[in-house]
Amino acid sequence: MKILVMHQVPYRKIGYHLAIDHEAHDIAYFGTAASIAEIPQQLRCRRVVLDGPDGLAEQIIARTSREDGWEQVLALSEFGILEAAAVREHLGLPGPGRADLELIRDKVAMKQALVEAGVRHPRFAATPPASGPLPWSGRTVVKPRLGASSDGVTVHATAEDAVAHYRALPDPQAYQLEEYIDGELLHADGLVAVGQVMDLVVSRYVGKPVDFAAGAPIATGQLPADPRHVAFTEHVVQALRIEAGCIHLEFFETAAGELVFLEVANRLGGGGIVTAHLRRTGVHLAHHEIAIRLGLPRPDRLAPSGHYHGFAIFPGHRLDPSRPWRTDVPQRLSDHPALDRLHLLEDPAITSDGESGRTTYQEWQVPAFVEASHPDPVELARFLDDCTRSIRVTQPEPVPSPGGPPS
Known part of the structure; x- marks a missing residue:
């Protein structure tokens, strides 16, 4: 199979070589110089460096033709979904059209479709x-x-x-x-194949992504399976005509128990969702999505952990990258049985996504990132809440040099 990969998601997040046999298939990665540099050197593939992240579809179209014999276009980033439709059309390949894809990209079209389907939304x-x-x-x-x-x-x-x-x-x-909807914010992550939802895991946020963008830490912990959450997710998927791939659905649960849609993306969830989902279910979302989209056999499941998993993220995009910071972790959290791993970043130069300038949730690009698990989801939630309240990332004021102006 000849596969064109629009490579935008960090390679370490996907691990394409673990999902596609690069010896059996002809694969070409199209991406920026930084994204192409992430691909393992020993991998058998073609690497095409584009002139920056803008005009992705136009750049790929200019470098390809139907005579090349492409059979699949693979785009796993939210920012490549619409561009992939234009590339497929250029190459004469089947796939969802722009009108369907706008239902999962344009938040107005998204909610208008839910009006017709009777899904509760803001x-x-x-x-x-x-x-x-x-x-x-x-x-x-x-x-x-x-x-x-x-x-x-x-x-x-x-x-x-x-x-x-x-x-x-x-x-x-x-x-x-x-x-604005008052309620607890949840997210559902799983896979869709031929319009059917599978391998769904629902988690509850501590804080909200909008708080993170403003500079506050957030966390998320997995919940026990709830048929109401599954039915709600299936209703959304059907209303928005999502046929294949990963889904990351965010919705509220109000004090009265009502489920209210916020938004959905037809792609991997960010932060530690891939790892947490893998440990809970044995399913690596990216590898299974690739198999579904390319029509390949899905990988074998790994053994699930039997625990509920979660993570906490401490943002760095509001810090001054020219100054050092300090991360203080209370001893009770360092010694807590729910703590699996604590990532601490010391280089201020990589606290944001340098290519796009957007806020980042990647564990290797934030000052502190906590991975956690526990057999009891309530205890997991308590631990994550304590992490967001008690771990501190600070930038002490610089000490004036001797002979400098008085403070």
Whole structure:
């Protein structure tokens, strides 16, 4: 099989060589110089370096043709989904069209489809009314229609404040407004094959991604299986016509027990989700997604741990990269039986995604990252909550040099 890989997700997160036999298939990776440099040197493949991350589809189209004999296009990044459709069309390959893919990329089209399907979701507006208020008055969220990782998301005390913020944006048409939902935020991660959800694991956040973007730590811990969560996920997948690949669905559970959609992505979840899911289920999400998308046999499952898994992330994008920081971890957390691994980063130069400038959740790019597990999901949640409250990443003020100005 001749496979074109749009290589955007860090190679260490995917491990393509563990999912595809590079001796049996002809594989070409298209990506930036930094992403191509991640590919193991000994791997049998073609490497095509593009001129930066912008205009991905156009660059690939300029370097390929139908006569090349491509049989598959593989794109595992949220930021390559729409571009992959254009590449497939250029190469004459089957796959979901742009209209279907916009349901899982454009947050307005996404929620409009859920209106028709009867899935509970926040009230929203693509643009505020030309005159008169929004149809709600309380806390309101302004977010990019095609965004991810909570980049550019703002929360406002009133709908009126949100509208004022929206109208002051340089490109307001790229944003939408929605009512703020009070409740616990959960995420569901699993696989879809021929429209069927499988290997689903649901986790609960400690904090929210929008808090992380603002500089606060967040955590997430797995929950016992709940048929309500599975049914809700299946309803969303059906409404948005998701046919294959990974899903990362975020939704609220209110105090009254109501499940309310937030957003969904047809890709791997970030942070430590791949590792936590693998340890809980024995399924490596990326390897199984590749098999599903390429029509290959799914890999064998590994032995599950029997524990519930989670992680905590401490952001570095609000730190000054020119100054050192200190991470303080209380001894009770270092000695806790739920702690599996503590990653501490010492190099300030790599606390953000240098290529895209976006907030990063990668454990090797943040000051501190905790991996945890416990046979009791309640104890796991308590430990992760304690981590977010008690671990401190600080940048002490520099000490004035002798003879310097008085403090």
